[in-house]
Amino acid sequence: xxxxxxxxxxxxxxxxxxxxxxxxxxxxxxxxxxxxxxxxxxxxxxxxxxxxxxxxxxxxxxxxxxxxxxxxxxxxxxxxxxxxxxxxxxxxxxxxxxxxxxxxxxxxxxxxxxxxxxxxxxxxxxxxxxxxxxxxxxxxxxxxxxxxxxxxxxxxxxxxxxxxxxxxxxxxxxxxxxxxxxxxxxxxxxxxxxxxxxxxxxxxxxxxxxxxxxxxx
Numbered sequence: 001x002x003x004x005x006x007x008x009x010x011x012x013x014x015x016x017x018x019x020x021x022x023x024x025x026x027x028x029x030x031x032x033x034x035x036x037x038x039x040x041x042x043x044x045x046x047x048x049x050x051x052x053x054x055x056x057x058x059x060x061x062x063x064x065x066x067x068x069x070x071x072x073x074x075x076x077x078x079x080x081x082x083x084x085x086x087x088x089x090x091x092x093x094x095x096x097x098x099x100x101x102x103x104x105x106x107x108x109x110x111x112x113x114x115x116x117x118x119x120x121x122x123x124x125x126x127x128x129x130x131x132x133x134x135x136x137x138x139x140x141x142x143x144x145x146x147x148x149x150x151x152x153x154x155x156x157x158x159x160x161x162x163x164x165x166x167x168x169x170x171x172x173x174x175x176x177x178x179x180x181x182x183x184x185x186x187x188x189x190x191x192x193x194x195x196x197x198x199x200x201x202x203x204x205x206x207x208x209x210x211x212x213x214x215x216x217x
Contacts, residue, residue, distance in 0.1 A: 008189045020061040026083045027142035028059045032200045033123070036171050038146070039198060039206060040119055041069035048167045050118030051075060055107055056125070058142065060087030063121055064096055073099040077110040080141065107159045120160040120170040124152030126179060129194045130188050149175060154186045160209070161190030169195075170209040180207045188212070203213045 012021045016034050035132040040052070050072070054063030064087075074096075078084050084104035091100040103110040125142055128149040132140055143209035153174065159173050160170045169170050171190060174180045187193055187209065196208040 006171075015061045016065040016066055018061060018065055018090065019023065019057060020090055021093065022059045022061075022086060023195050025139060026059045026080070026086055027138055029059065032204055033062050034065065034175065035198060035200065036121055036123070036173060036206050037069055039171055039208070040066040040121065043169055043171075043208075044070040044072065044119065047118045048164050048165050050116060050168065051158075052119045052121065053077070053111075053115075053117040053118035053163060054121040055159060056089055056123045057096050057102070057151060058083050058123065059091045060100075060102065062123055062195065064091055064100065066119070066121060067096055067098050067100060068094075070119070071098060073101075075103065075111075075115075075117070077103050077105065077107055079104070079106060094118045104142065105215065107155055111159070111163055113162075115163055116165045116168075118165050118168045120164055120168070121171065121173075122153075122156035122160060123173045124156050126150075126153055126173070126175045148157050149179065150186075151185070153179075153183060157186050157192060157209075159189040161211075164192075164211060166211065167214065168211075170207075172207045172209060174207055176202045178202075180205060 010023045052074045054076045057078045063076050087102045099183045126145040126149045127143045192209045193212045199205045
């Protein structure tokens, strides 16, 4: 397949163990999101064997940093074909030692019913629609989470709950602790429960989720 990103202006930046290439058609990497990859590395030794899944992966930097730090194979899913091209290019240029599959398509359709993962990362758009215009440098599709900012978060929870191995965990990026707390009914519907939240500030957080009734080790 030809490289669909070759003629576009690009930027690059250090992102943990990676050098990430991106352009203005994807969300520029935020360094704070290394929290998600580093937390994955902390959790990995206690998790069952199995690969990592990243939902709404964008240019691929968070999941690929987690793959390097954990040494686990990685499957990345995004609906945007251009983001998928960039994710593939980043995996190749960083020479990631573990296998990386980038699947372009709908969150549910990109996975087979029997696939299971020890760790699921989810980085969905989570801004309410009426706040999208406040971020003119970001592509709308990468930040617009629907009327309440919850549409893609809810979809990610459903997919994660259906594909999580027993003993596995989910790390969900969200708009602060308050948004995480507002997802409790959706967590229950997905068979998940909130275990912990690490907060960067009141607008940026990562939630740790486990299967309901699971005892953390």
